[in-house]
Amino acid sequence: MTYHKPNLSRRAFLATSGALSVAVLGGGLVSVFRDAAEAQDLGRSEINAWVSIARNGRVAIRYTSGEMGQGVSTSLPLVLAEELDADWSMVDALQVDQGPPATFGNPLINNILYTAGSLSIAGYFDRMRRAGATARRVLVHSAAASWRVPVGEVTTEPGFVVHGRSRRRMSFGEVVALPQLVTDVPAITDADLKPREQWRLIGSDVGRLDVPEKARGAITYSIDVRLPGMVYAAQLLAPVEGETPTVTTDTDARAVPGVVDIIPLRNAVAVVAETWEAALAARELLKVEWSNTSPFRSTDSAAELKELAAAAADPAREAFPWETRGDARAALRSSARVISADYSTEYVYHAQMEPLAAVAAVDADGKGAEVWLGTQSQTVSIGIAAAVLQTTPDRIRFHAMQMGGGFGRRTFFARDLLRDALLISKQLKRPVKLMWTREDDVKNGWFRPATAHRLEAALDSNGDVTAWRHRVVSASILAFAMPDNWAKANNRDFLVMEGAESADYAIPNLIAEHVIADRRTRVAAWRGIGWGPNMFARECFIDELAAAANADPVAFRRRLLRNNERGLRVLDAVVAISKFGTAPQGRAHGLSFAGYKETRAAGVAEVSVDGEGRVRVHRFWAAVDPGVAVHPNNLLAQVEGGIIFGLSGLLQERITIAGGEVQQSNFYDYEPLRIGDIPQIEVQIVESGAAPTGAGEIGVPMTGAAVANAIFALTGRRQRQMPFGQVRS
Amino acid sequence: MPTLTVNGNAVDTNADPQTPLLWVLREHLGLTGTKFGCGVGSCGACTIHLDGEATFACQVPLEAAVGHKITTIEGLSPNGDHPLQRAWIAEQTPQCGYCQSGQIMRAAALLAANPKPSREDIIDGMAPNLCRCGTYPRIARAIERAAQEG
Structure with missing residues (x-):
């Protein structure tokens, strides 16, 4: 037998190396740390919270966002390295496992360590630049002092500090080996940052730092962690949310060789064994009776879709305004011509390739633990672990593991899975790896909720949209996933509603509103968050309005974007690269203008429909404006991936629930697109130079309407209910 | 005790003969480059070579792998440079x-x-x-x- 310790050397143990203090960023002085034991071993100097440099010149740059495939482990260090003037070949990226939110939190996500919403680049871009510039300044001042020359005469070249007049140079490694570093450097101002024309790393296509290891299968995910003395836990989970085990007959299960214990938990019975296969075998023999009082027993997804549609059509149902411009109600009432249409989406599952898993080793006193978790939030997960053990966060030694896909699934899952792993480890006084099978992962998924949309618009005699109403009916994701935030949210659920404000379109009278439906199952954000369903409905409706106004879809959108230069540029770009409207015989094109947050984007699908009504997407073009493309090749990869993710959802993904039980089990009945199903994809980046925004979600929102509009162009049939891989008549 | 040939090495395992090869590789032998995705041969994350043939490790019981040449991602090339x-x-x-x-x-x-x-x-x-x-x-x-x- 062998065991494998996860690769810990690449990780930064900020909370446990107590000698480190917190750097002041964005103003004031920067502390330099030379006293951490680990740092001394490596001859490594902590320049600030984000950068340490070793005497051999290796530059370690920390990044906080979790890596789940979106490329932050390269793109965030790249931004810092730019201002530091580092030699990129000397850079190592270190995942921040934990650390003070004041230093490491994402300013766009309540200043906590949280990775979601394509907000890593947007949230950390400025901070990483300033951290890099500050670190560079420490090196410059230190070298100047050593050379006894004015600071103003010292500059940098990649990896070196240079004094041109005396032709002296020191590598960054030589600088940190100086007897004294000058720590007392002036704060960085905007004017100290490199102007864009001097960038040599931002906007370049360096290789992703994680790719070589991923090509060797050498990355450790939480599901891969193995520890000495570790036991394995499988769970027999309640078939319906809210039920609990009442009677457990475990005689046969306990007789399986290797079984250590059978432990009833709140929503499951855990089977713990010396091997994973023993845990699975024993789980098969377990007989559990469940309580039958959960209100979720009555959940029926087909009936719910009808309820949501009825609520969308019922003007008496209370709706909470998300966006109001002008007076849409009055304008719709007084308009001679009002068009309306209804759209819907169904439950979809994240299907991240790594099933959820948590590894925990609780301390002997039960008041602390070491945890290995693939999570979208270190702060939330550490908080949960501390609460479970009734301890303080400093007692949780946390490892933020590479995630085998996230897509929104790993935001709050730790609430249950991590809790159970900790309880089991605490009870058995052994490290535990708790794994879900794919079936567990599907049946206990947190799904993007089903939605219904009613769109209404007034068209004047010129064919202009004078009033607009977008009514969304959906359970609140925020209320379930982030109850503390929901309590303060004033019924504004950005995870459901974002996008419905349609801020890019010049519509004088507009209301977007949310009818908050009862939650019928566990819900979560899904790649693209509310933009997916909302842009599907909106951009299908725009095509319907264009048809009603006898306008072509491009011209109609161009008029709506008349005040929006960035929007027009991506629209025009995608029309150009797709040669929109010139699909070959038997195919048709469909257009969608649908970005994500501040990222503007538009897409065109080329579609055919076979004799049995099956939809095939042959080609897909996209134009995206992320402001600045920090790492263009990875941006392209993210947009490609997002398009495929979106197409998969709209063509063939659907979770159904009957009697409160999820009816799908595994990839054979919830099947994402395979390689043979995907179109040829072409993506054009249209940089506006605005502040950089995210990449992970952009591809998804544009897909739904592009394909639906293409199907209409080809068949004359509107596709208003997603999924529609089989054309509805 | 079954002996397997993995990446050119003979390795012993005390796992039950019915154990899917996937768990033997990952949890007994520590070869975690082979991934668990579905357990039912639907996703291919556990693909290995059995005598050179691409095979779902989750669908092969340990006993059926004995006597065959098993190659995992760790053994595909000596230096990860296939x-x-x-x-x-x-x-x-x-x-x-x-x-x-x-x-x-x-x-x-x-x-x-x-x-x-x-x-x-x-x-x-x-x-x-x-x-x-x-x-x-x-x-x-x-x-x-x-x-x-x-």
């Missing part, structure tokens, strides 16, 4: 990376049997392997590159 691994880097294929060991092992078996595959051959050959990040376009390009550059 033409496909180089091509995977050149095309910047992986995103989350979780499915990529299985993709590379499937592609390696494909190229071994068909060194100059057409795009259609690649699409057909790679059909068993899912990727949720949507790296398929780059998987196909990387296989074409490896076939060309060898």
Whole structure:
């Protein structure tokens, strides 16, 4: 037998190396740390919270966002390295496992360590630049002092500090080996940052730092962690949310060789064994009776879709305004011509390739633990672990593991899975790896909720949209996933509603509103968050309005974007690269203008429909404006991936629930697109130079309407209910 | 105690003979480059070579693997420099990376049997392997590159 310790050397143990203090960023002085034991071993100097440099010149740059495939482990260090003037070949990226939110939190996500919403680049871009510039300044001042020359005469070249007049140079490694570093450097101002024309790393296509290891299968995910003395836990989970085990007959299960214990938990019975296969075998023999009082027993997804549609059509149902411009109600009432249409989406599952898993080793006193978790939030997960053990966060030694896909699934899952792993480890006084099978992962998924949309618009005699109403009916994701935030949210659920404000379109009278439906199952954000369903409905409706106004879809959108230069540029770009409207015989094109947050984007699908009504997407073009493309090749990869993710959802993904039980089990009945199903994809980046925004979600929102509009162009049939891989008549 | 031949080495395991090879490799032998995705042969994350054939490790009981040559991603090449691994880097294929060991092992078996595959051959050959990040376009390009550059 062998065991494998996860690769810990690449990780930064900020909370446990107590000698480190917190750097002041964005103003004031920067502390330099030379006293951490680990740092001394490596001859490594902590320049600030984000950068340490070793005497051999290796530059370690920390990044906080979790890596789940979106490329932050390269793109965030790249931004810092730019201002530091580092030699990129000397850079190592270190995942921040934990650390003070004041230093490491994402300013766009309540200043906590949280990775979601394509907000890593947007949230950390400025901070990483300033951290890099500050670190560079420490090196410059230190070298100047050593050379006894004015600071103003010292500059940098990649990896070196240079004094041109005396032709002296020191590598960054030589600088940190100086007897004294000058720590007392002036704060960085905007004017100290490199102007864009001097960038040599931002906007370049360096290789992703994680790719070589991923090509060797050498990355450790939480599901891969193995520890000495570790036991394995499988769970027999309640078939319906809210039920609990009442009677457990475990005689046969306990007789399986290797079984250590059978432990009833709140929503499951855990089977713990010396091997994973023993845990699975024993789980098969377990007989559990469940309580039958959960209100979720009555959940029926087909009936719910009808309820949501009825609520969308019922003007008496209370709706909470998300966006109001002008007076849409009055304008719709007084308009001679009002068009309306209804759209819907169904439950979809994240299907991240790594099933959820948590590894925990609780301390002997039960008041602390070491945890290995693939999570979208270190702060939330550490908080949960501390609460479970009734301890303080400093007692949780946390490892933020590479995630085998996230897509929104790993935001709050730790609430249950991590809790159970900790309880089991605490009870058995052994490290535990708790794994879900794919079936567990599907049946206990947190799904993007089903939605219904009613769109209404007034068209004047010129064919202009004078009033607009977008009514969304959906359970609140925020209320379930982030109850503390929901309590303060004033019924504004950005995870459901974002996008419905349609801020890019010049519509004088507009209301977007949310009818908050009862939650019928566990819900979560899904790649693209509310933009997916909302842009599907909106951009299908725009095509319907264009048809009603006898306008072509491009011209109609161009008029709506008349005040929006960035929007027009991506629209025009995608029309150009797709040669929109010139699909070959038997195919048709469909257009969608649908970005994500501040990222503007538009897409065109080329579609055919076979004799049995099956939809095939042959080609897909996209134009995206992320402001600045920090790492263009990875941006392209993210947009490609997002398009495929979106197409998969709209063509063939659907979770159904009957009697409160999820009816799908595994990839054979919830099947994402395979390689043979995907179109040829072409993506054009249209940089506006605005502040950089995210990449992970952009591809998804544009897909739904592009394909639906293409199907209409080809068949004359509107596709208003997603999924529609089989054309509805 | 069954003896397996994994990546050219004879290794003993005390696992039950019915244990899926996937768990033996991952949890008993620590070869975690082979991934668990579905357990039912639907996703390909656990693809290994059994006597050179691409095989779902989750579908092979330990006893059926005894006497056969098992190759995992860790043993595909001595230094991680198989033409496909180089091509995977050149095309910047992986995103989350979780499915990529299985993709590379499937592609390696494909190229071994068909060194100059057409795009259609690649699409057909790679059909068993899912990727949720949507790296398929780059998987196909990387296989074409490896076939060309060898």
